[in-house]
Amino acid sequence: MTDLLKQAYDPENFRGQAHRLVDLLADHLEASYSQSDKTVLPWMDPDQRLLKWQNDLEQKFEFEPFWKDTIDETIHIHHPKYLGHQVCASLPLAGLGDMLNGVLNNGSAIYEMGPVSTAMERVVIDWLAGAMGYGKEASGVLTSGGSLGNLTALLAARQHQSGYDHWTEGKIDGFHPAIMVSEESHYSVSRAVQIMGWGEKGVIKVPTNPLHQLDAGRLEETYAKAEKQGLKVLVLVGNAGSTSTGSYDPLDQIAHFSEKKGLWFHIDGAHGGAAAITPKYRHLTKGIERADSIVIDFHKMLGISALTTAVLFRDGKRSYETFNQKAGYIFNNEEREQWFNSAVRTLECTKNMMGVKVYSILRTYGPQVFIDHFTTCYDLGREFAAIISQGADFELPYEPESNIVCYRYIGSGKTDHELNRLNADIRRKIIESGKFYIVQTQIDNKTYLRSSLMNPFTSKSDMEELLEEIRMYGKSG
Ligand SMILES: Cc1ncc(COP(=O)(O)O)c(C=O)c1O
Known part of the structure; x- marks a missing residue:
């Protein structure tokens, strides 16, 4: 057994590291829920990000800055302004199950x-x-x-x-x-x-x-x-x-x-x-x-x-x-x-x-937590669809049955071809701004914005703010 291995396996080392990481994660959750953290996805070009982490490997390692940077730089699924792919804002206790899995292996x-x-x-x-x-x-x-x-x-x-x-x-x-x-x-x-x-x-x-x-x-x-x-x-x-x-x-x-x-x-x-x-x-x-x-x-x-x-x-x-x-x-x-x-x-x-x-x-x-999670997110999907359908400058292609909502900004007097480009452009600007995360899809050969309401913390005002943001980019595009 080498000294390095002894250090890497040391239970006291692990205890300290785990406590510090859990504290960082709890702080992250708080900052996300409360939106004191304003960024959902700190956008960076993939090659630039690769370079950053390639360079990081050469730097002196410090535990907390390393983990904090890792958390800050990645996508924040627990942020109420995450309305993207169908990955849930996981219950933190499930994350502890992941830790147990990793340690017991x-x-x-x-x-x-x-x-x-x-x-x-x-x-x-x-x-x-x-x-x-x-x-x-x-x-x-x-x-x-x-x-x-x-x-x-x-x-x-x-x-x-x-x-x-x-x-x-x-x-x-x-x-x-x-x-x-x-x-x-x-x-x-x-x-x-x-x-x-x-x-x-x-x-x-x-x-x-x-x-x-x-x-x-x-x-x-x-x-x-x-x-x-x-x-x-x-x-x-x-x-x-x-x-x-x-x-x-x-x-x-x-x-x-x-x-x-x-x-x-x-x-x-x-x-x-x-x-x-x-x-x-x-x-x-x-x-x-x-x-x-x-x-x-x-x-x-x-x-x-x-x-x-x-x-x-x-x-x-x-x-x-x-x-x-x-x-x-x-x-x-x-x-x-x-x-x-x-x-x-x-x-x-x-x-x-x-x-x-x-x-x-x-x-x-108990099973009620699953029921509450599912029902809350599906209710949010309906609420979002209702808000969208009130805006004359938005189109909802169908009444959603679930929490997956597709929509597009239509402004006025634009062809489908122009709207396809415009909506793809809006999405790009939105995710690059880091303020919201949404995705896009094709329905009947038309480009739509697509949001899955996966986060029980998302509120009506988040949805309204998102539509305002889309309008802003739509008008300037
Ligand atoms: C309907 C449906 N089936 C299957 C999958 C694949 O699931 P997973 O990503 O867990 O492999 C997805 C993922 O989005 C899905 O939406």
């Missing part, structure tokens, strides 16, 4: 390497599955993110639906499997299909209605067309909150169609699937309990730090088929259903102690 995909987080993961999954309306035969796993979650669910679907042991034999001649999904689906769904080797052809897009929801009236013709092209549709995916517009597909109708055709029904509820646990927004997910699998990101609408995703299966047995050469054997041998070794059912071999993070929040505040 349990690789929790097998029981012996993470006994406590494995048990906690099971409790969390059972709770969420029940809250979705699933029965006791349901089960699932936590994965590092919704993208991996969608792939995990679709791999299980493939094995179950193929009619042969796809995992062992691979693709066979004359069999071209496919999924059907709305035009608004997240790219991780088509990416998962392409990872499975089904190609672009294997992703059949179902047209959407003016609210950007999958048009259930087009399912039959889309399915028939795919079959005619020689594709074998195995899975139908519904969005419970699409990424770009936050729209909810008609899950009940999709369930009905899937049952009729014998398809696996998967719900990408990474953003908004958790509506099902809230009394106020539950109606958006009507039919969710009929899905074969559901993905829900805790790090989007449930206040947990990234990445923490639940993959739920209505029939838990299905999740054991995914990577098994002889799926039939598994069903005959209960002992192989090792709920406590999640590596059997996911791609992750060493995984974070995600169970602890969610469990600690559930244990401390």
Whole structure:
């Protein structure tokens, strides 16, 4: 053991460092909530920032200035003027779970390497599955993110639906499997299909209605067309909150169609699937309990730090088929259903102690904290949309169903082409100013500003100020 290693492992050293870092983080949270810190994203060109940190490596190291600089220079998700991508202003206690994970470093995909987080993961999954309306035969796993979650669910679907042991034999001649999904689906769904080797052809897009929801009236013709092209549709995916517009597909109708055709029904509820646990927004997910699998990101609408995703299966047995050469054997041998070794059912071999993070929040505040977080943010989305629709110089392309709100400054007498450029320009100026953080999206080939109301601290006056800021840049642009 070298002296340097002794120093790096020293518990007293760690104690002092941790206390100081926690103090800095608590100060940061206070400054963000109160907005005494005026900056959401201290903008700097990426190359310039790289240079700064390359040079920093050569400087004398001082603990507090280093961490303070790291916090100050990065994006501040907890700032009420952060209205950008769908990453939540995480509950600080979840951050302590991350610290615990980092220090204990349990690789929790097998029981012996993470006994406590494995048990906690099971409790969390059972709770969420029940809250979705699933029965006791349901089960699932936590994965590092919704993208991996969608792939995990679709791999299980493939094995179950193929009619042969796809995992062992691979693709066979004359069999071209496919999924059907709305035009608004997240790219991780088509990416998962392409990872499975089904190609672009294997992703059949179902047209959407003016609210950007999958048009259930087009399912039959889309399915028939795919079959005619020689594709074998195995899975139908519904969005419970699409990424770009936050729209909810008609899950009940999709369930009905899937049952009729014998398809696996998967719900990408990474953003908004958790509506099902809230009394106020539950109606958006009507039919969710009929899905074969559901993905829900805790790090989007449930206040947990990234990445923490639940993959739920209505029939838990299905999740054991995914990577098994002889799926039939598994069903005959209960002992192989090792709920406590999640590596059997996911791609992750060493995984974070995600169970602890969610469990600690559930244990401390109860499920109501998730309901409050979700409901508050969705309420804010409605409030923002209402304020936007009062301004004659703004356009709201549709009435948002969630906390994802798209809008654009229209001023007066401008063509769509000019408005596309103008709004992209407005966004650039806004994020470079550091005062707000918003993003943009394309809807029907038009550029819209896009805000996800992810922070319960965002207030009406923040929203009004943002619109004033946009007007200012809009008029001068
Ligand atoms: C609907 C939807 N599905 C999946 C994902 C991917 O989730 P993650 O970023 O956790 O991988 C996202 C991310 O924004 C999403 O909005």
